[in-house]
Amino acid sequence: MKGREHIDEWPVQFAPRLSVEAVEEGTLLAPKFNAEGLIPVVTTNASTGEVLMMGTMNAEALVRTIEAGEAHYWSRSRHCLWHKGATSGLIQRVVEIRVDDDQDAIWLRVDVDGGASCHVGYRSCFYRSVPIGSLNSGPVKLRFEETTKVFDPEVIYGDAPNPTQL
Numbered sequence: 001m002k003g004r005e006h007i008d009e010w011p012v013q014f015a016p017r018l019s020v021e022a023v024e025e026g027t028l029l030a031p032k033f034n035a036e037g038l039i040p041v042v043t044t045n046a047s048t049g050e051v052l053m054m055g056t057m058n059a060e061a062l063v064r065t066i067e068a069g070e071a072h073y074w075s076r077s078r079h080c081l082w083h084k085g086a087t088s089g090l091i092q093r094v095v096e097i098r099v100d101d102d103q104d105a106i107w108l109r110v111d112v113d114g115g116a117s118c119h120v121g122y123r124s125c126f127y128r129s130v131p132i133g134s135l136n137s138g139p140v141k142l143r144f145e146e147t148t149k150v151f152d153p154e155v156i157y158g159d160a161p162n163p164t165q166l
Contacts, residue, residue: 046095052117121149
């Protein structure tokens with residue numbers, strides 16, 4: 001994949017979005033990227049259905065994911081292409097890629113090497129819940145649904161900058 005500077009040099013070409021019928025009922029991939037060139041991606045565990053993370057892809061990330069069978073994203077916090085697990089070893093191996101009806105969202109079903117997807121160390125990035133009926137005075141308190149981390153982020157990432165931005 002090295003040396004490909006432009007998306008039109010990639011082996012996968014996306015179809016033009018010429019009609020609603022073609023997008024919704026056709027057989028060609030014609031993803032709709034937003035004004036920033038991104039498409040939202042929900043990633044779930046292929047075996048359990050558990051939501052692991054929500055991310056975004058640009059065209060290059062989608063092509064690399066299709067080509068390699070491993071999840072690639074566009075990191076909005078790092079402003080770069082991100083091969084999930086390249087640093088941590090927690091590679092997301094794609095079992096299935098689905099696109100929604102109007103092709104403006106992607107769903108990845110994955111198996112994860114190491115069993116975790118969250119850079120904080122939990123199995124899923126969705127490790128807390130919002131209690132229903134919890135609106136009182138003051139901030140809403142979250143409930144931890146996962147209390148044990150799968151890995152220690154300091155051991156895996158060392159002194160790499162945390163991608164979370166305020």
